[in-house]
Amino acid sequence: MKHIFKIVAVLVAISAVWIALLETSTVPRSYTWLVSVADFSLLPIYLIVALGCYGLFMVGFGLMFFPTCPQEAILLQKDIAEAKEFLAKNGVDLGSE
Amino acid sequence: MEASAGRKRAYSIIVPTYNERLNVALIVYLIFKHLPNWKPSGTAYLHGLKYASGEFVVIMDGDLSHHPKYLPGFIRKQKETGADIVTGTRYVKNGGVHGWNLMRKLTSRGANVLAQTLLQPGASDLTGSFRLYKRDILEDLISSCVSKGYVFQMEMIVRATRKSYHIEEVPITFVDRVFGTSKLGGSEIVGYLKGLVYLLLTT
Numbered sequence: 001m002k003h004i005f006k007i008v009a010v011l012v013a014i015s016a017v018w019i020a021l022l023e024t025s026t027v028p029r030s031y032t033w034l035v036s037v038a039d040f041s042l043l044p045i046y047l048i049v050a051l052g053c054y055g056l057f058m059v060g061f062g063l064m065f066f067p068t069c070p071q072e073a074i075l076l077q078k079d080i081a082e083a084k085e086f087l088a089k090n091g092v093d094l095g096s097e
Numbered sequence: 098m099e100a101s102a103g104r105k106r107a108y109s110i111i112v113p114t115y116n117e118r119l120n121v122a123l124i125v126y127l128i129f130k131h132l133p134n135w136k137p138s139g140t141a142y143l144h145g146l147k148y149a150s151g152e153f154v155v156i157m158d159g160d161l162s163h164h165p166k167y168l169p170g171f172i173r174k175q176k177e178t179g180a181d182i183v184t185g186t187r188y189v190k191n192g193g194v195h196g197w198n199l200m201r202k203l204t205s206r207g208a209n210v211l212a213q214t215l216l217q218p219g220a221s222d223l224t225g226s227f228r229l230y231k232r233d234i235l236e237d238l239i240s241s242c243v244s245k246g247y248v249f250q251m252e253m254i255v256r257a258t259r260k261s262y263h264i265e266e267v268p269i270t271f272v273d274r275v276f277g278t279s280k281l282g283g284s285e286i287v288g289y290l291k292g293l294v295y296l297l298l299t300t
Contacts, residue, residue, distance in 0.1 A: 003216060004297045055210055062188075062206035069193035069270040076164060076272050083126040092122060 018043045108172065109149030109232075114159035127165040155229045162271050163227040170267045171229040181234045181262040184220050184254060185227035185269035192222075196273030208289055212251065216296055219258030220266060223251040227269055234262055247285070248292030252300075259300050 022039050110128065114121055155171060157163040163185070171183045187194050188209070197205070205224075212223055224247045230238070234257070244252045257264055 002298065003300055007215070007297070051214075055207075055214070058210040058214075059203070059206045062210065063199075063202055066202050066206070067188065067190070067193035069195045069272070072164075072193065072270040073195045073272045076161065076274075079127060079164070079166075080123055080161070083123045086126055087122055 014047070015040075015043060106153065107151035108153045108155060108229075109151035110155045110157065110168075111149055112157055112159040117159050120159050120161055124159060124161060124165060127161075128168065131166045132168055149232070152232055153229055154232050154235050156235075157227045160274055162274055163269065164272070167227070167267065167269050174265050174267050175229055178265045179263065180265035181231050182254075182257055182264045183229040184222065184264060184266055185225055186220065186222035186266045187225060187269060187271045188221050189266070189268050192268035193270045194273065195270065204286070208286075212293060215293060216255055216300075217258075218251065218255045220254045220264055222266070223254055225269070225271070226250050228253075244292050244295070247289060248295075251292060252296060255296050255300050 019040070112121070112124060153172075153175065155168065157165075167185065171185070174180065174183045186192055194202075194205075209221075209223065212218060237260075238253050238256055241256055242249060242252045254264065
């Protein structure tokens with residue numbers, strides 16, 4: 001199944017739950033079986049706010065604990081020096097960088 | 098290269114380079130240092146997959162931002178798990194990146210959160226290119242991928258997940274040696290977002 005269909009299915013499921021909640025508690029039964037457009041249109045707003053919070057939290061968390069490795073840069077310089085020395089000793093022409 | 102249950106396992110290492118003569122010499126030296134039994138078969142690492150004869154193929158960057166000292170770890174992981182793909186990840190414990198400023202880290206994290214949420218790609222480092230593949234699986238994936246650059250790496254791993262290939266991860270460090278060139282401009286970001294939508298619609 002294409003991944004976009006999975007996402008659409010999740011959105012449809014959330015909409016269904018939302019409508020069910022509106023039907024059972026918010027909207028008076030005698031009024032109509034249809035939920036009002038105004039009530040339903042709150043769902044996308046809540047969804048966007050929730051996804052935004054989730055995204056900001058995940059990016060912020062990732063930045064706070066971003067793994068860095070300054071010691072690796074030093075080790076790499078040592079390895080490069082070692083390799084250059086070996087190659088020069090064995091007559092490999094390294095040319096210009 | 099190494100004997101295993103009475104038969105030899107052969108590993109090819111492909112290092113795409115862009116006229117980096119010195120870097121190729123350095124990388125070959127470091128590969129020998131960490132894989133002493135490695136026997137280079139001609140110029141396989143220069144000409145790509147059609148010259149790679151091994152049962153397994155490793156692809157790594159040629160500018161030494163990917164260090165050959167991690168190769169034994171990739172091989173060990175594949176042997177232990179029988180994985181189809183072992184992918185190096187920078188974003189876990191013992192992994193890491195050096196040489197990125199705050200803006201670069203922010204873009205990277207943002208791109209990753211977006212892709213993880215929308216695509217569920219099955220790996221933590223989508224745009225890294227230090228990976229070991231079973232040869233036939235690499236050929237299959239390359240033939241079904243169309244993207245370029247960063248998105249290509251992401252497409253490879255997403256398609257592999259969708260095809261239910263067995264993916265394992267090992268931590269690697271990434272020392273960005275060409276400081277400044279890996280800054281992401283507006284066109285790279287737009288390209289990435291297009292790639293994300295393309296993968297949403299086709300995988």
